[in-house]
Amino acid sequence: MKPTIFFLLIICCCSCTQKNNKQIIDNQFVLDSIKNNAAITAIEDSIPPTKISNSKTFSFKFNADSSGYYVKTINIYTDNTLLQKITANKEIECKLFQLIDWNFDGFKDISVLNNCGSGGCTYWIWNYSQKEQKYIYNKELSEVLGLEIDIPNKFIVFHYRAGYPEEFWDTLQYKNDKLQFVKGLFRERFNDSLGNSWVKNTYTKLVDKVKITKVDSFISKD
Numbered sequence: 001m002k003p004t005i006f007f008l009l010i011i012c013c014c015s016c017t018q019k020n021n022k023q024i025i026d027n028q029f030v031l032d033s034i035k036n037n038a039a040i041t042a043i044e045d046s047i048p049p050t051k052i053s054n055s056k057t058f059s060f061k062f063n064a065d066s067s068g069y070y071v072k073t074i075n076i077y078t079d080n081t082l083l084q085k086i087t088a089n090k091e092i093e094c095k096l097f098q099l100i101d102w103n104f105d106g107f108k109d110i111s112v113l114n115n116c117g118s119g120g121c122t123y124w125i126w127n128y129s130q131k132e133q134k135y136i137y138n139k140e141l142s143e144v145l146g147l148e149i150d151i152p153n154k155f156i157v158f159h160y161r162a163g164y165p166e167e168f169w170d171t172l173q174y175k176n177d178k179l180q181f182v183k184g185l186f187r188e189r190f191n192d193s194l195g196n197s198w199v200k201n202t203y204t205k206l207v208d209k210v211k212i213t214k215v216d217s218f219i220s221k222d
Contacts, residue, residue: 038151091114
């Protein structure tokens with residue numbers, strides 16, 4: 001069964017008018033997570049005073065260069081006072097800036113869309129550290145192709161499509177502040193000599209620190 005994943009891009013809210021005929025994102029995304037207040041999206045380049053947790057309220061200013069393809073700095077304010085200035089210097093496909101609790105610790109993190117294509121999307125992510133009292137760049141999740149989030153189950157999903165024949169889902173969960181593998185699915189599609197279209201699913205699950213694998217296959221009617 002294909003996992004239910006909540007995507008965090010909002011096509012209708014992101015005006016990606018690009019110069020030099022740059023391709024506009026045409027993926028279709030689910031908005032349930034937005035309705036559940038899972039993500040807060042910037043209007044143009046700013047997020048007004050917003051609760052990132054039960055006790056903290058910040059506002060954000062995303063400073064892009066004149067081309068709109070490069071976010072230079074991110075300013076975080078509290079009560080109109082500059083709290084932190086992040087030197088980002090990151091490439092972006094369009095101005096989609098969000099606050100999302102990627103690590104499910106109760107603090108909304110900074111999420112910037114890097115790129116999105118048929119294989120999946122990549123983001124630049126800065127997690128809020130309660131210990132450091134500031135945002136820290138997340139090397140583990142940033143630039144990971146096919147990054148998705150399953151909010152109800154508190155899963156991070158790496159979902160990658162290698163064209164039509166192959167598709168991968170690796171599901172991970174934070175345990176003691178570290179991402180750990182929970183389960184995976186590898187789906188293959190192929191035709192046999194009789195012209196039948198087959199789907200082969202390889203399931204992997206971690207049980208008592210041991211990976212258990214199950215395989216099934218069937219003829220697709222699609």
